[in-house]
Amino acid sequence: MQTIKTILNSLSVYLLLFSTVLFLLFSSNTYGQYLPCANEIIQTAQLKDTAFVHHLMKLATLQQNNTNASQRINGTILEIPIVVHVLHLGEPVGTGTNISDQQIIDAVQGTNERWRKINTTEGVDMEVEFCLAQFDPQGNPSNGIVRKDASGIPNYRQYGISYIGAFGQPGSDEIATKDFSNWPHDYVFNIWVVNKIAGGWGGYAFFPLGGNYSTDGVVIISSAVRDTSSTLAHELGHGMSLFHTFQGDDGNFCPVNDFCFFQGDWICDTPPHRQADCAQSNCNNSADSMNAFRNTMSYCSGRGLFTQGQKDRVRTSIPNTSRAALLRSQACTGITTGIRQQTNAKQLDVYPNPSNGNFTLNAEIKPNERAVVEMINTLGQIILQQELSPGNTHTLTFSTKLAKGIYLLQLKKEDVVVGTSLVNVH
Numbered sequence: 245m246q247t248i249k250t251i252l253n254s255l256s257v258y259l260l261l262f263s264t265v266l267f268l269l270f271s272s273n274t275y276g277q278y279l280p281c282a283n284e285i286i287q288t289a290q291l292k293d294t295a296f297v298h299h300l301m302k303l304a305t306l307q308q309n310n311t312n313a314s315q316r317i318n319g320t321i322l323e324i325p326i327v328v329h330v331l332h333l334g335e336p337v338g339t340g341t342n343i344s345d346q347q348i349i350d351a352v353q354g355t356n357e358r359w360r361k362i363n364t365t366e367g368v369d370m371e372v373e374f375c376l377a378q379f380d381p382q383g384n385p386s387n388g389i390v391r392k393d394a395s396g397i398p399n400y401r402q403y404g405i406s407y408i409g410a411f412g413q414p415g416s417d418e419i420a421t422k423d424f425s426n427w428p429h430d431y432v433f434n435i436w437v438v439n440k441i442a443g444g445w446g447g448y449a450f451f452p453l454g455g456n457y458s459t460d461g462v463v464i465i466s467s468a469v470r471d472t473s474s475t476l477a478h479e480l481g482h483g484m485s486l487f488h489t490f491q492g493d494d495g496n497f498c499p500v501n502d503f504c505f506f507q508g509d510w511i512c513d514t515p516p517h518r519q520a521d522c523a524q525s526n527c528n529n530s531a532d533s534m535n536a537f538r539n540t541m542s543y544c545s546g547r548g549l550f551t552q553g554q555k556d557r558v559r560t561s562i563p564n565t566s567r568a569a570l571l572r573s574q575a576c577t578g579i580t581t582g583i584r585q586q587t588n589a590k591q592l593d594v595y596p597n598p599s600n601g602n603f604t605l606n607a608e609i610k611p612n613e614r615a616v617v618e619m620i621n622t623l624g625q626i627i628l629q630q631e632l633s634p635g636n637t638h639t640l641t642f643s644t645k646l647a648k649g650i651y652l653l654q655l656k657k658e659d660v661v662v663g664t665s666l667v668n669v670h
């Protein structure tokens with residue numbers, strides 16, 4: 245490990261120079277073409293910032309040294325509370341840019357399915373979930389969705405929000421637009437749903453490092469907030485310290501990747517590729533190439549996986565950056581409380597999982613013991629309860645009562661949670 249640290253230190257100056265060259269090359273290009281995610285510009289600009297690079301190096305070193313293992317062990321779900329600010333143009337709820345609650349809830353569920361490797365056999369389970377806040381910062385009940393008519397913000401209706409570093413493109417001021425609706429960043433992770441992003445981008449997000457505090461979060465266009473879209477899962481990847489898999493390609497070059505843990509995307513199991521290389525890499529013929537082509541952090545169609553290297557980075561980043569405060573937040577009391585108890589409560593033996601909603605639960609219930617099974621949805625609401633009779637094997641017949649989705653199944657004895665399991669109903 246000492247060798248890695250030495251290499252990191254001795255090459256930091258080189259990296260900064262290299263990044264600067266990249267930035268100058270990039271900034272001389274044109275920006276006319278549509279690209280899905282403005283992080284191409286943001287990250288390239290941020291890599292000019294010494295503090296940002298040092299933060300990244302610290303994370304890479306922590307990851308290499310395998311510190312904070314307790315946060316990375318299997319079975320601990322890191323729960324990130326979110327709030328979605330819909331900055332609409334005055335349309336009725338459910339029309340135009342003022343997308344419905346259900347569309348947002350479906351998109352969050354689809355994002356969680358992508359992050360938890362549900363409905364796919366590719367990649368790894370990140371063991372990170374996002375929950376819509378159930379209480380606002382004042383403690384009032386909330387569904388984690390805030391709606392604001394932003395049509396009066398200068399330039400917003402015509403051009404959309406202008407992110408910092410938009411190189412003079414017209415648009416509404418980023419800070420003013422976000423401060424129009426903005427929750428404390430140690431309480432929730434902020435997501436702004438907008439009509440447009442100046443320059444025609446689909447979304448962008450800031451790393452939890454070196455960014456402007458009031459603008460930290462994800463911005464995404466309203467048309468991309470759908471359960472069938474991977475855009476929200478992708479942007480949240482940036483928000484949790486993941487680069488594009490093609491980071492450093494400067495549009496059409498093979499990213500330098502001699503030291504995979506701090507060049508390219510700083511992840512070693514996602515081989516470098518050019519943005520448009522999605523079936524065959526001209527940069528690296530590694531057997532792992534599909535890790536990049538099929539990756540949620542690529543631009544390739546059919547993207548949908550994360551790798552173990554990305555999981556290690558995210559799970560090193562969350563407890564070691566400003567995101568750590570979110571793990572202590574009470575914004576999602578319902579599902580967060582339940583899921584956090586997984587570390588202490590026993591993992592329940594439930595099968596089949598996934599299922600159509602009918603499960604078998606193996607758990608010893610003694611005579612005269614009051615035992616109840618509860619099904620909790622991603623909003624933290626208890627939607628089903630069933631008392632269990634004494635015995636060791638219990639049949640739960642919920643198929644006609646549950647919609648498709650992820651639920652927390654928890655077993656209570658005498659009102660104390662003694663076991664939990666995430667179950668998937670499809």
Ligand SMILES: [Zn+2]
Pocket residue numbers: 281282283284478479482488
């Ligand atoms: Zn991106």
